[in-house]
Amino acid sequence: xxxxxxxxxxxxxxxxxxxxxxxxxxxxxxxxxxxxxxxxxxxxxxxxxxxxxxxxxxxxxxxxxxxxxxxxxxxxxxxxxxxxxxxxxxxxxxxxxxxxxxxxxxxxxxxxxxxxxxxxxxxxxxxxxxxxxxxxxxxxxxxxxxxxxxxxxxxxxxxxxxxxxxxxxxxxxxxxxxxxxxxxxxxxxxxxxxxxxxxxxxxxxxxxxxxxxxxxxxxxxxxxxxxxxxxxxxxxxxxxxxxxxxxxxxxxxxxxxxxxxx
Ligand code: NAI
Numbered sequence: 576x577x578x579x580x581x582x583x584x585x586x587x588x589x590x591x592x593x594x595x596x597x598x599x600x601x602x603x604x605x606x607x608x609x610x611x612x613x614x615x616x617x618x619x620x621x622x623x624x625x626x627x628x629x630x631x632x633x634x635x636x637x638x639x640x641x642x643x644x645x646x647x648x649x650x651x652x653x654x655x656x657x658x659x660x661x662x663x664x665x666x667x668x669x670x671x672x673x674x675x676x677x678x679x680x681x682x683x684x685x686x687x688x689x690x691x692x693x694x695x696x697x698x699x700x701x702x703x704x705x706x707x708x709x710x711x712x713x714x715x716x717x718x719x720x721x722x723x724x725x726x727x728x729x730x731x732x733x734x735x736x737x738x739x740x741x742x743x744x745x746x747x748x749x750x751x752x753x754x755x756x757x758x759x760x761x762x763x764x765x766x767x768x769x770x771x772x773x774x775x776x777x778x779x780x781x782x783x784x785x786x787x788x789x790x791x792x793x794x795x796x797x798x799x800x801x802x803x804x805x806x807x808x809x810x811x812x813x814x815x816x817x818x819x820x821x822x823x824x825x826x827x828x829x830x831x832x833x834x835x836x837x
Contacts, residue, residue: 585662588610589695601628610628662714717761719762758816799822
């Protein structure tokens with residue numbers, strides 16, 4: 576499936592050199608979009624991604640930047656505008672997590688997760704919205720949330736708080752900027768096979784434990800999330816704003832009740 580209206584559109588994706596960000600960058604490349612790959616740490620895969628995207632008929636540049644730094648996010652939008660002349664789609668994807676019992680969670684870790692996942696997404700939204708208003712662009716903004724914007728997650732209280740924050744931030748911004756034609760939506764992935772889960776999924780017992788929480792019975796692939804992002808970015812979803820689109824194999828549907836219990 577291709578969305579022809581994405582051809583030539585300019586899309587910024589944060590944290591785009593790995594996992595879901597990478598899959599989205601390649602998907603938008605296949606749609607012949609112009610992709611700005613924001614990355615945190617230099618990685619040889621980025622050059623390969625750029626040539627893959629160009630080969631597919633799109634275009635791409637890579638811009639280093641830390642989403643927790645206001646100036647870096649401003650520079651990211653500035654680099655996009657000077658290279659590609661506009662910005663149509665902003666995907667705030669960068670995110671981090673670490674497992675720790677809440678009574679031992681350091682303020683440093685709390686701040687790191689909140690400032691990357693929530694404040695970083697806010698800065699991306701703010702800068703993209705300001706640019707879109709100034710340039711009269713009816714753009715699409717996508718925030719990478721999680722099933723943990725609604726499912727509590729012990730040992731990951733900072734992560735769950737950041738994603739819960741994403742939910743109301745996105746909904747509020749959707750309401751505020753609907754009159755301008757700027758759409759703001761979130762994606763709520765379930766368990767997807769990316770580097771963030773690499774350690775967990777390399778242990779067969781832990782992996783099986785996660786699969787039990789998924790009614791569809793398997794861990795999702797990054798391309799399945801990229802497909803959701805392509806839809807939310809395209810005109811096919813032109814009347815959709817303020818939603819979280821869960822792509823989770825049914826994880827948010829109370830799998831414990833599946834066998835008719837309760
Ligand atoms: P990942 O670890 O491969 O991707 C995260 C990316 O964010 C990395 O490329 C990392 O370098 C980048 N990043 C971290 N701190 C940054 C900063 N300060 N500035 C710029 N970039 C930074 O993991 P994945 O799975 O691709 O995660 C992407 C998003 O999807 C995250 O927001 C995560 O919370 C979310 N998510 C992932 C799920 C999964 O099962 N994989 C489930 C639900 C949500």
